[in-house]
């Protein structure tokens with residue numbers, strides 16, 4: 001793998017349609033993974049072009065921004081849990097570096113999470129999960145109902161208990177994405193605001209760049225496919241090369257009040273359904289999220305909004321008083337075993353970074369670091385080895401509600 005194909009290229013910010021762009025690395029997809037990767041490569045001196053009609057406005061824009069290695073660790077997914085823990089460890093430095101580069105806060109709040117069970121059967125389910133999480137070394141402590149209410153005074157009086165999870169934090173996903181865009185521009189990343197439709201190959205069958213729907217060509221020393229659930233739609237290489245990534249729909253709500261109604265993130269189980277409430281510094285509250293196998297369906301549906309609101313107010317009745325300011329839908333990049341695909345494909349000089357499912361924001365820094373290592377040394381860092389780019393046939397379908 002050439003380290004850097006062309007060090008002398010000028011920055012080509014906002015290249016237009018029909019342009020030919022030459023760079024070290026062409027990234028298909030300007031979501032949080034593509035942007036974090038582009039910034040990391042550009043900081044190291046590489047020239048990068050990101051190809052996306054609307055960078056930063058995919059799943060990460062809709063998300064809640066939870067950085068939750070413990071609450072996203074599930075039975076049978078120990079390798080993924082280890083990756084989430086490694087991913088979380090990168091966050092303090094990543095947030096500080098990004099805030100330094102842009103001079104803007106990204107709302108990184110290392111304030112922990114309180115988990116709450118609504119009824120006794122939710123409590124039993126939560127206790128089993130806690131046992132599992134503690135068994136793999138995650139920090140979580142059981143709380144009685146009154147201990148939960150001491151931490152979150154606005155909780156409903158009837159909650160059954162819960163847990164303190166000190167290592168699960170949050171970042172303001174929209175501030176994050178905006179800062180990444182700014183940092184990328186500051187580091188000279190070129191944005192080609194067109195959709196990548198094909199990987200272009202040279203005479204030896206190695207990736208030599210990307211082609212967009214408007215006919216622009218990005219010629220590069222290496223290509224990274226990071227188009228979330230749409231990654232497998234890139235043409236120019238056999239479809240069987242791509243990992244199995246599908247859209248998993250999530251409804252999410254944004255509410256607003258004159259006072260913060262909770263001091264920090266709550267994750268709840270409400271009659272078997274998962275629900276989270278994430279307070280922002282600007283006094284807005286993010287409530288999410290459904291997990292729906294609906295394919296590429298971006299409709300906001302009344303019933304799902306109703307269920308989310310109902311579950312949120314079962315945990316925190318004060319939700320009733322808030323203004324409902326936004327109902328949105330995101331499409332997570334789901335995979336058969338819920339783990340991402342990060343690494344070289346069988347096509348020389350073509351890498352993939354996709355399928356981060358519920359953990360794209362948490363895993364953005366470690367993914368960027370891994371792609372930089374791949375480009376420089378050719379190999380994936382250890383924590384990532386179970387998550388290489390080759391399609392994985394094993395694994396279970398993603399669960400429903402979490």
Ligand code: GLY
Pocket residue numbers: 064066250288289332357358359
């Ligand atoms: N990361 C939480 C979710 O995907 O809903």
